[in-house]
Amino acid sequence: MxxxxxxxxxxxxxxxxxxxxxxxxxxxxxxxxxxxxxxxxxxxxxxxxxxxxxxxxxxxxxxxxxxxxxxxxxxxxxxxxxxxxxxxxxxxxxxxxxxxxxxxxxxxxxxxxxxxxxxxxxxxxxxxxxxxxxxxxxxxxxxxxxxxxxxxxxxxxxxxxxxxxxxxxxxAGVPVPAQRQPAAAAMPIEAAAALLRERGAHALLLLGGAANSAEGLIAAARIAATTGARALVETFPARVARGRGVPHFDRLAYLGEQAAEQLSGTTDLILVGARSPVTFFAYPGKPGDLVPPGTTVHAVAPSDLEKLADHLGAAPYVDNPAELAALPSGPLNAQNWAQVIATLLPEDAIISDEANTSGFFLPTATAGSASHDLLTLTGGAIGQGLPVAVGAAVAAPHRPVIALQADGSALYTISALWTMARERLDVTVVILNNHAYAILQLELQRVGAAAAGEQSRSLLDLGRPDIDFVAIAQGFGVPATRATTAEELAEQFRAALAEPGPHLIDAAVPGLSG
Amino acid sequence: MxxxxxxxxxxxxxxxxxxxxxxxxxxxxxxxxxxxxxxxxxxxxxxxxxxxxxxxxxxxxxxxxxxxxxxxxxxxxxxxxxxxxxxxxxxxxxxxxxxxxxxxxxxxxxxxxxxxxxxxxxxxxxxxxxxxxxxxxxxxxxxxxxxxxxxxxxxxxxxxxxxxxxxxxxxAGVPVPAQRQPAAAAMPIEAAAALLRERGAHALLLLGGAANSAEGLIAAARIAATTGARALVETFPARVARGRGVPHFDRLAYLGEQAAEQLSGTTDLILVGARSPVTFFAYPGKPGDLVPPGTTVHAVAPSDLEKLADHLGAAPYVDNPAELAALPSGPLNAQNWAQVIATLLPEDAIISDEANTSGFFLPTATAGSASHDLLTLTGGAIGQGLPVAVGAAVAAPHRPVIALQADGSALYTISALWTMARERLDVTVVILNNHAYAILQLELQRVGAAAAGEQSRSLLDLGRPDIDFVAIAQGFGVPATRATTAEELAEQFRAALAEPGPHLIDAAVPGLSG
The missing domain is CATH 3.40.50.970 (Thiamin diphosphate (ThDP)-binding fold, Pyr/PP domains)
Known part of the structure; x- marks a missing residue:
């Protein structure tokens, strides 16, 4: 010693x-x-x-x-x-x-x-x-x-x-062998199988954690196909496999009203590595707990999902990828930028998604993309997208990392760009620049706050002056360009992917309401 | 109601x-x-x-x-x-x-x-x-x-x-009149006067809080002149009056060895709104408590300082301002940039000082400047200089605010530049850009850590790539220029002061060791 x-x-x-x-x-x-x-x-x-x-x-x-x-x-x-x-x-x-x-x-x-x-x-x-x-x-x-x-x-x-x-x-000490604690208690496979057979479409698998791996999603798809049960991915998964080769499940919606609709008719909610769903925030007169009244909540261990599919005698998974849209054209809008990324997404990419309101059309657009992993904003503390992209690129130096980043959130940890440059990380940052805290413009209405005045609006818009992310990126040593049309975005995204090291594209994407 | x-x-x-x-x-x-x-x-x-x-x-x-x-x-x-x-x-x-x-x-x-x-x-x-x-x-x-x-x-x-x-x-409630709590207990004026008369140069006034106002400093100077007592300003004052019209006292040094030298020979330390001094950090084999062994520590209320001077029969204060250096020339270095700022500093300015290692020569240089207030980094949590400048400019819209800002610390809260632009604040930011965490290069030696390798050095330098603050400032909507000589700094500083709204000067000031 x-x-x-x-x-x-x-x-x-x-x-x-x-x-x-x-x-x-x-x-x-x-x-x-x-x-x-x-x-x-x-x-x-x-x-x-x-x-x-x-x-x-x-x-x-x-x-x-x-x-x-x-x-x-x-x-x-x-x-x-x-x-x-x-x-x-x-x-x-x-x-x-x-x-x-x-x-x-x-x-x-x-x-x-x-x-x-x-x-x-x-x-x-x-x-x-x-x-x-x-x-x-x-x-x-x-x-x-x-x-x-x-x-x-x-x-x-x-x-x-x-x-x-x-x-x-x-x-200096002596090595202590690392021991993993046992996973949380969950239903036995036989009981889960009986429940799924009995409830059919009234049962819903909510997939989180390890259940969002390609293997987990494939097992869930097999279970759904053989029992008629439905499945959703949790709202903000830490990591979820997506694109060709894995089944596409909708995510539980962020907006409580939409989530309630997705969950309606469910008598048995089966959590597979996910938490029991709640809304992000409370809203006047709306429920926060998303479990419908009268619904029974169960748990199945993610590691049991494949065994459960086998136990049910489910057929092997056959991939039936969504069709990819053709490359769009014209001025950027909330939908076509996502189509550009989805169509050009390289094989085995990692997406760090902090697009927030600008990402509304992203999940549908990328369902048929090349296979990739998606990392989302798990805790709602914005300023996570660029740092997470740094970490992912260090962890997987041979995989392309794409950071889809809302403008307001980007500014919390913008110096992450410098670390990308210092470490020559293969990260392509696309700033969805709507010159606003657009999520708050939405939330202002949703919480029922009456506000149309100059004072309150001044806290939600990021104009006066507009922020020039091309200049900021260049200041941190990251090459950057600006795209205002779908064609420009496609050309710049292709070029960024083709060249090693970090790049930033400042994409002029108007807000949903803009 | x-x-x-x-x-x-x-x-x-x-x-x-x-x-x-x-x-x-x-x-x-x-x-x-x-x-x-x-x-x-x-x-x-x-x-x-x-x-x-x-x-x-x-x-x-x-x-x-x-x-x-x-x-x-x-x-x-x-x-x-x-x-x-x-x-x-x-x-x-x-x-x-x-x-x-x-x-x-x-x-x-x-x-x-x-x-x-x-x-x-x-x-x-x-x-x-x-x-x-x-x-x-x-x-x-x-x-x-x-x-x-x-x-x-x-x-x-x-x-x-x-x-x-x-x-x-x-x-809606009813107004509750705000009540200030009484100040902390302190020596009676008579006792303080007797102590000062008896101890003379062995007594030292350590000035903090309200004692660092123009009135407090003038009273301290009168007391010192009549009793022979010495006076120092605390190491990192929240706000201290400086320049012509107020006496210049040295600040207690940041480095413990220098502070110990300043305090040696003191038998009675009189805290006037200041805390009992300690070093920022511990260093192997060096004391953390800066009060010399055998020294008695007393307290006098800042609000009693003028009464104490009167009680001692001290003569009125006569200003004897330090001479201002002529405008220097040549490539910027750790000393001449401070002379430029000191010489051109406008009347009634507010300096937010997070220059860190680059500010070594600043206190001496500005002793004879136009009268101004200095705000320093009180808690050592870097990333304060630019936000404090924002707040000061909002508080005093008709006073010029100068943020003297080290490069590394600037990047913690760099988006403060945007708020300066949005609010059209009269802030002139001077980035002291030595492309390093120079304070840490110094501290690495001071803590006795042996490190000369590539791995450790990589954590202390901010090059590869160099950060371009002109580009970043422009990205946030703040006009910016770069200065590499004293002449350029003087010209750009004058121009920035002459034009309303925020400006940034990226000053290429090599590190003390550079």
Whole structure:
């Protein structure tokens, strides 16, 4: 058993657990971690210019690599800046291991300017917190954080690393084998089969988590075909297989009224890796719980889905892909931009979708696209799309990553563009630029707020001045172009895909109401 | 007593307490607040594209207006994005009133995607939390938040406003007169006078808070002249009067070794609105508490400083301004850029200083500048400089605001530029662009971390690719230029000051070591 610095032990334990990427925005208290990287070439550090980029990238990485990346954050304020995308990671059940530097143990009592309650922030993510009490507990703290993060379901684990532990000697520890916790209790296969046979079209499978893999979706399609049961994908899946080769299921709608319609007639709702559905927000006089009154809610484990299909004697899945629209022409609108992307989408692409209102027509358009994975905004904390694309591209360097990004949300973590340039990531960002918080223009009406005045409108439009994403992207070192017609978008999208490295297309897509 | 919607009550109570600016980044749960703005033209809404811009702007506003602005934030994730600059506001003792929308009360139990523990975040700011239990408690909650925020010292107060309270009817309430809490206990004037007479140069006044006003500094100078006592300004003052007309005191140094030297020989440290000094970070083998062993620490109320000078029979203050250097020439370096700003600084300017390492020569250079106020980075949570400049410019529309901004920190809240453009604020941003986290290159050595490798260096430099702030500023609608020589900086700075509205100068200032 050798003795190293605490920082070296952290890196060694991460590497031993297979965590070999660290999305970092370090500060003074993390300088020994930074220095320790030089003796650990297996650990890949990726610099992000804001912590929300680092945490969102770790989320995107986990969704594609199916294992955690580390983040390196600077004390409480650094963790605070990363919180919103950790919230999304929590909702995606993504495993993430935060390494948060803290003041030296003996410096804590002084209430130095950057002092704050890091535990409170870490606990806010609904995750686990691991603070070694002595340098010799560092190895165990990192092991147990990785263990916690990679449990079933995945979660956010935070190691708080005092600076004096980081720079002092620490025991290197011995490997602890990672153990996965058993999945949540679910119906036996036989009972599920009997239920599905009996209820037919009154049963509805709501697919989430691992059920949204190609295998899961195919099993669901087989079950639906043989029993008449219906199936929907959860509203905001962390990752869902899409396009040719996998069946197309509608997603449960974001708008409660539409979701209620999709669920009507259901007597038995079977959750397969999904949560029981609720609306995002409450609206005056409308229900928040989307389970129809009188409906019984069941659960089936995603890992049982294929066995269930076999048990039912379902026939093998035969792909019957939706037809792809021809390339459209004319000025961009809310529908034709999605057709362009859908038609030109390369094989095995990853889409990071934060198109928000502009993405209304996207699911239908891409049903017949080349096979791809779709990553969505799981926790509603906007500013996730570009960081998740960074993480996905680091996780899968040979797959094209497409970030479909609403303009307003893009500005929360716009510096992700720089990390794309620094790391030469193959990400094509398409900004859906409607010069508005269009979702809020919609929500303003939906919550029944009467507002037509200058004061209230000023908070929902992003004009005066219009934002020029081409200039901003170029400022961050990402080549960029502007498209105003479907033809231009197609030409620029093709060119971006053909050239390695990141590109941005600022697409002038008017709002749904625009 | 009239009945309005809860949102209208919130705005009415804010206005009644003199809070008439709201830095906003709203979401669905805040739509009724947005709508209510139309019936309250006295409330000025200022849209920010990221919550950290809104909270930092409220901090800057408070430092200049000496009263709180409101922020409007969207649930827990919105508050999370604003936390780092609330941390700085906390350290500045700035009064800030956050209005954070929450889910409707009956929606909370559903654990909807954006659900989180807002109280935990609000408490993290060391501030007060006000959640009305019924709609009729809204008025009292807002009143008590304003009361708490504007106490002595100022703090961050957070009102959590459930959406159903916001849209439902609520009692408008009756005005509660704001009461300031008494200032913290301090020495009587007579005792302080006796101590100062006895100790002379062994006594040191550490000036913070209100003692850093022109009046406070002048009183401190009179006291020093008559007793031989020394005086220093705290390391990171929220606001300090500077330039001609006020005495120049050194600030307590950021580096512990230098601070220790400044404090050596002190037997009696007299805190006047300042905290007892500690280092920002711990360093191996160096002390964190800067009070020299054997030194007695006392306190004097800032409001007693002038009386103390009179009691001591100190002569009136006679200004003896430092000489201003002539305009320098040649390629920009760490020193001459500060001379350009110092020489050309207009009368009554406000400087928001987040120049970090690039600002090393700034305090000396500006000692003889035209009279101005300086706002510094109080809590060490970077990304504050541009938002604080926004808030200061909203608070003082007729004063020129100069944001001296390090490149790395600028990127945390770069979208503040757009709010400057939207609101046509008279802010001149000078980016000190050394293409590095230069503070960390320094800190890496100071913490004794051995690091010379490619991996560790990659986390501290901001090149590959270089960031083009001219392009980024133009993308956000702010006219921008680039300066590489002192002559260019002078010409561009003059031009920016002469034209209304925001401007950005990307100044190629090599790092101290560069």
């Amino acid at each position: 050798s003795t190293s610095t605490g920082a070296q032990v952290v890196i060694a334990r991460l590497l031993a657990a297979g965590v070999d990427v660290c999305f970092a925005n370090p500060g003074t208290s993390e300088m020994h971690f930074v220095a320790a990287l030089d003796s650990a070439p297996e650990m890949r550090p990726v610099l992000c210019l804001f912590e929300g980029v680092a945490t969102g990238a770790a989320d995107g990485y986990a969704r594609i690599a199916a294992r955690p990346a580390a983040t390196l954050l600077h004390l409480g304020p650094g963790m605070a800046n990363g919180l919103a995308n950790l919230h999304n990671a929590r909702r995606a059940f993504s495993p993430v291991v935060n390494i948060v530097g803290d003041h030296a143990t003996y410096h804590k009592t002084l209430d130095a300017p950057l002092e704050s309650d890091i535990e409170a922030l870490a606990e806010w993510t609904n995750g686990s917190v691991h603070r070694p009490a002595t340098p010799d507990e560092i190895a165990a703290a990192v092991d147990s954080a990785v263990h916690s993060a990679t449990g079933e379901p995945g979660r956010v684990a935070t190691v708080i690393l005092p600076a004096d532990f980081s720079w002092g000697p620490a025991e | 009239s009945t309005s919607t809860g949102a209208q009550v919130v705005i009415a109570r804010l206005l009644a307490a003199g809070v008439d600016v709201c830095f906003a980044n709203p979401g669905t749960s805040e739509m009724h607040f947005v709508a209510a703005l139309d019936s309250a033209p006295e409330m000025r809404p200022v849209l920010c594209l990221f919550e950290g811009v809104a909270t930092g702007a409220a901090d800057g506003y408070a430092r200049i207006a000496a009263r709180p602005a409101a922020t409007l934030l969207h649930l827990g994730p919105g508050m999370a994005n604003g936390l780092a600059n609330l941390h700085n506001a906390r350290r500045a003792f700035s009064p800030v009133v956050n209005i954070v929308g929450d889910h409707a009360t009956y929606h909370k139990t559903l654990d909807a995607p954006l659900e989180s523990d807002i109280e935990a975040l609000a408490e993290w700011t060391n501030g007060s939390v006000h959640r009305p239990a019924t709609p009729d408690e809204i008025a009292a909650a807002v009143d008590s938040a304003v009361h708490s925020a504007t106490g002595e010292p100022g703090r961050v107060a957070t009102v959590i406003l459930p959406a159903d309270f916001s849209w439902g009817p609520a009692e």
